[in-house]
């Protein structure tokens with residue numbers, strides 16, 4: 532009994548240590564990319580769906596709405612803030628939020644904004660929101676109570692808005708972030724480059740001048756919806772062609788529909804440097 536007790540206690544500490552060491556908050560000098568969600572707008576499983584991928588027991592086939600948490604030095608930011616934001620903050624153990632950068636205004640990228648309240652209450656300062664002016668205007672309409680200056684409800688969070696313009700880098704911490712304009716169908720939206728990391732979601736096409744901004748990146752995240760073509764998102768082949776042109780060291784596919792298939796089966800068919808991202812995957816650069 533005694534041996535078992537000590538053995539269990541050792542195991543508990545061992546796993547706690549592993550968890551602490553692998554937490555993005557505790558690594559210095561590198562950026563950690565935590566995939567908070569890798570699913571398309573409805574998430575996987577889709578409500579009420581009987582599709583085999585929606586019924587899968589593989590945790591890698593469960594995909595919350597698309598978002599990443601980035602940590603480097605003392606900085607902790609997320610790109611997009613969809614309807615699964617609260618669950619994603621709990622799943623990842625994120626305890627500090629310095630800013631949110633938005634790619635665009637669609638609900639799967641913005642609908643979780645109310646749930647920044649705990650960060651606002653704990654950090655006792657406004658949370659900066661970086662976005663295109665059109666996106667900021669859209670968010671102000673959807674979350675009018677957050678932005679109002681008249682009779683503001685004390686339970687609402689405080690935010691600062693910072694406009695992102697194309698061809699103008701912006702700074703978080705001491706780090707330059709480059710916006711990259713891409714086309715989500717007819718909607719012009721932003722991806723971002725931070726040093727050798729590029730994050731693009733909801734891309735259907737991209738101009739040559741913006742492609743230049745991506746060249747030389749070591750880690751490229753890009754969307755791949757499904758095999759079949761789609762009006763506003765890359766399908767798998769379009770994403771693979773795009774990656775082939777850019778030749779990053781590693782590429783991760785995200786914004787994935789259940790129609791793409793089982794994680795394990797799709798992964799086997801991908802080139803050696805291309806990976807299907809999955810929820811809670813952590814990558815360092």
Ligand SMILES: [Zn+2]
Pocket residue numbers: 571572597637639640733786
């Ligand atoms: Zn989307």
